[in-house]
Each structure stands twice: as structure tokens, then as C-alpha cells.
Amino acid sequence: MIVTEDEWHDLEAPQNAPGRSRIRLHPDAPLDVFLSVSHPAQRRMLVLRTDARSADHIVRTVTRLPSAAGLEMNLSAVSRLEYELQVVLTADELREVFNPLVTDVADTVREAAGAAAALTAAVERFERWQDLLRAVGRDGLGPEARRGLVGELLLLHDHILPVLAPAQAVDSWTGPSGANQDFQLPGVAVETKASTVKRPRSIRIASERQLDDTGTPSLVLSLAMLDERRGGSGVSLNRLVDGIREQITSPFVRASFDGRLVQAGYLPGHRDLYEEPRYTLRDLRFWHVREGFPRIVESDLPKGVGDCTYSLSISGLDQHRATTDEVTALIGGTHA
Secondary structure, three states, X not given: OOOOHHHHHHHOOOOOOOEEEEXXXXXXXXXXXXXXXXXXXXXXXXXXXXXXXXXXXXXXOHHHOOOEOOEEEEEEEOOOOEEEEEEEEOOHHHHHHHHHHHHHHHHHHHOOOOHHHHHHHHHHHHHHHHHHHHHHOOOOOOHHHHHHHHHHHHHHHHHHOOOOOHHHHHHHEOHHHOOOOOEEOOOOEEEEEEEOOOOOOEEEEOOOOOOOOOOOOOEEEEEEEEEEEOOOOOEEHHHHHHHHHHOOOOHHHHHHHHHHHHHOOOOHHHHHHHOOOEEXXXXXXXXXXXXXXXXXXXXXXXXXXXXXXXXXXXXXXXHHEEOHXXXXXXXXXXXX
């Protein structure tokens, strides 16, 4: 379920007495999950309620629960037998961030194996959001992060949305959630890179899992070569975002896209920062990542070695080139 303003609208209706209004999410989750609003303070929160035994490991670390400007995580005893973990919005200017955060944490909890694991997953996911907000800061995305986002959005706009229904296209964009590849579809996964170097000689690979094709029938690496300048005829990051939103007519799918943008660090309050620079796509290259492709994958590493980053020389990739038509066929699921 994607949390939108519609869910909060009914919860925030005035009440005659202090208390909380709530609606339940994910009845199949391993613990009780609620959206809730306190009255009369009108504080929005995500509430996770479970038995005391499942919460014991969180209780013992309560002093180390994460916090962030405008967001809080609290643990409280409902009774001797029950506890609540609350994610609370304390700054209204973060409302548009809170909705995708709540959606993400609730979905993560739903997939957990049990109540104790769900609470741990909720804390870890909140910490990831805290790290995101800290990294973005007041100045917005840095130059490299902007280029990377432009590369992903260009692929979504030019090569995925024209082939798939908007809901499937947006769902395939998994990079913002921290997945191994930026796009994951039934027939192919695509890892995207972007560069403003005139003749890039190498591609930076961030981990041993980015080019690991385990679990996917096909894996493609793409490189968007961009011209970046202030002014000119290129498109700004904002214009690229707006162009994709214009192709999505469903409010539900648009909310899903907006949530992924927030997870990628494109915060609504920073929109004024992204009118410049402008980007023009000079070239887009694709490579098949398969047997014989130069890469480091997890299964090749000695025990105890991980978190590898390395540079991939473009000059050694000619025999692995993929055509746009081949990639389109893979995305559309028509490749033989």
C-alpha cells in the first residue's frame, strides 16, 4: 500500500476528546501496523504494536533509537504485555517525505519473518532514511548524485515507459530502494551509469553485486554520456521529472514514482535547486553482462572480503555491446 494524503485526511478530522485515530495497514504483517494521528496535537505517526517478548531486544537498546530533524522514533509500553514502536512526524515541512518513508517502513515490516525481526527491520530502515536526509542536507543532491539520477530517469523515460505500462515501469525502478541494480524486470536487470566526461575511459562499479547476474535471466549495463551546462537547450532535472509524471495518469502510480524520487534524494522542498544545470544526452551505450564479461562478483571473493569498488575499462567491452533493439526486447519481455 502506498500512503498518500488521502489516508491522513480522514484521520485528521477533529475529535471531541484527546486521543488517537488510526487505520490498520497490512493485516498479514507479523505485528500490528497502523497509521495514526494524535489529537489535538495532530501528530502523524506510524505505529508498530507487538508483544513484550518480541520487543525485548529493542527495549534493551531504547537509548540508541535513531532520530532525525523533523522525525522521531519512540518506544513505549502499552501494558506489561505490549509495546509500541512509533515513527512520528514532528515537522510539517517533511510531510511529502514522511509518506514514502512510512510506506517503505511498513512494506519492510510486512516482509519480515516474525515480530522481533520486523521491529529490527523497522529501526534499520528508519536509519537508512536518516542517512539519506543527512546526506542530501540543505544543498540537495551533489553533482555526481544528480548525474546518476538523470541517467536513471532518462532510461525510464526513453526506454522503459514506452514499452511497459506505467505501473510496471515505475515498479521496475528499484535503485532508490538500495537494490543491487537500478531496474529489475522479469526478463532483465539494468544497472545504469552516467558520465559528463567527453570520452570516458572507465566506469565505476560500486559493489561486487552490481554486475552479479544471479537471479536474473539477463543483466545489462548502460552508460549515459551527458553534456552538462548552465542554460542551453538541454533538460533540467526538474523538467525530466515533470516529463515522466506527465506520462503517468494514475494518482496511485504517480505517488509511487514520487516516493521513489524521495528515496533517491530528490526532495520536494529542494526543487528550486534543480533548475540548473541542463543535460543533453550525447550517447547511450549498452553492454550484455554475462559469461566472459570483466567483473568482480561476490562468489569470486575470498571469505572475509566485501564492499568492493572497482573501475571497469570501457576499451575492453566492445565484444559485449548490446543494441538498443536488443535491450528494448529484453525490457518488453519479447527476447528469445
